[in-house]
Amino acid sequence: MTVLADHFQARWERPPSGTWFAPGRVNLIGEHTDYNDGFVLPFALDKRTLVAAAPASGRTRVVSRNEPGDAEFDTSTVAPGDVPGWAAYVAGVAWALREAGHPVPDADLLVESDVPVGAGLSSSAALECAVAVALTDLAGITLDRTAIAKITRRAENEFVGAPTGGMDQMAAMHGKADMLVFLDTRDDLIERVPFRLARYGLALLVIDTQAPHAHAGGQYGERRADCAAAAEALGVPALRDATVADLDRISDPRIRRRARHVVTEDDRVRQVVDLLSGGVDPRAIGPVLDASHASMRDDFEITVPHVDVAAACARSAGAHGARMTGGGFGGCVIALCDDGDVAGVTTAVEKAYAERGWTAPVAFTAVPSAGAARLE
Incomplete structure (x- = not known):
């Protein structure tokens, strides 16, 4: 098990179903072009957000080892404005999945990250994408990487209220070692560049x-x-x-x-x-x-x-x-x-x-x- 899984076990007295991750990103070049249907060239970092998760018998419970403010909500009813602070990004993913026709069961989630917050390295997208791959795996939902990126972008835009483009989530989902992600944001087509x-x-x-x-x-x-x-x-x-x-x-x-x-x-x-x-x-x-x-x-x-x-x-x-x-x-x-x-x-x-x-x-x-x- 991962160290985070051990912490999950200690908190909830049962092991998680698994541990998932998503990376932060650095944009090599292409700033403020994504919401203008333009081109960007990011890559995924080796700094990342981890989520240990397991199905819950009651409401979804979200805890961070980095940030204060635990949260609880029902994935079947949560709506924008219900969850404040950093946990809004987690709740937003559950909401956006449901809005896209992919309802997910409630879960216990323990989060840990070494992506610096507030540094422009997309700590929010790393959290969203890590939660999304965890929840979809737990629910047995099969979505391609671009679909998950679009759902998590909607979570950030409409649930959290941050008017970001889609680059961050696409980089977190499509990153590859020694490769840049050249993204045409008009049609979400990617090409990897050495x-x-x-x-x-x-x-x-x-x-x-x-x-x-x-x-x-x-x-x-x-x-x-x-x-x-x-x-x-x-x-x-x-x-x-x-x-x-x-x-x-x-x-x-x-x-x-x-x-x-x-x-x-x-x-x-x-x-x-x-x-x-x-x-x-x-x-x-x-x-x-x-x-x-x-x-x-x-x-x-x-x-x-x-x-x-x-x-x-x-x-x-x-x-x-x-x-x-x-x-x-x-x-x-x-x-x-x-x-x-x-x-x-x-x-x-x-x-x-x-x-x-x-x-x-x-x-x-x-x-x-x-x-x-x-x-x-």
Whole structure:
């Protein structure tokens, strides 16, 4: 049994039926393009959320070893607004499965995660997808990975109320070792793209800036509304259908900047896919990562000083390219480094933070890993 299964046994005096996991994700490039029917290029992390679960004789009981606030609800009746806090993501999955015609029995669920919360690494999608594969297995429901991703996205959008796109759940479900997940969000088609960093003496450093962000509304929602306004001004279904040449037809300068980021970011995603699919040294994507960060900073205006400083310091210390990853307003920076430069880049960012009196960042290297599955 897993260690989490042992904790389950201790709490409920019976073993779980199994333990399931789903990973967090890092988005290599393609920010705020997913809800614009565009392209994204994430990969699944080796940091993940575990769920030990077993059918329950009464109501569903949900406990986290990381977060306070146990929850109880009935899967047959739970509705948006019934369950607060982190457990809303769990209840939302049961609700979304039921709404999709797949009712699930009540269960006891014990959750544990090493995906950092509030860092832009999709801890919420990892929780949702881990719960979804656990509940569907317990109920004997057979769904493909894309179907589960869509159901968990609905849980986040409609039950929790976070207006996110579908990239996070698709990465958590479709991840594979040493592969990126190239996703066309219009039709949910995926293509796996090789990203074998070790072969080239490279590492992808993830720097958690410790500047937390929030997605459920606020400026994330405002950016999404700006993108909708841009598409309407151009008369296109979504910004994925626009070109740079179209942008001069948008009269509002703020809306035009927002659209320019999305249109050029889609182009950058495809450029990275073409480079990596062609077997080039991954160092070649460094300037594209830098351009993405500049676009998020200047046109989409979603960076904050913590991430701008981290990205600039990483480049100055030898990184081939660096950019913010995630929805913005905090979170993480990724830096493509030679193996031998990881320590130096980390130290440079730590020093810059100390000079400013900021909380020290937390850095780790990330490798593309497997998507959601049952452990035992």
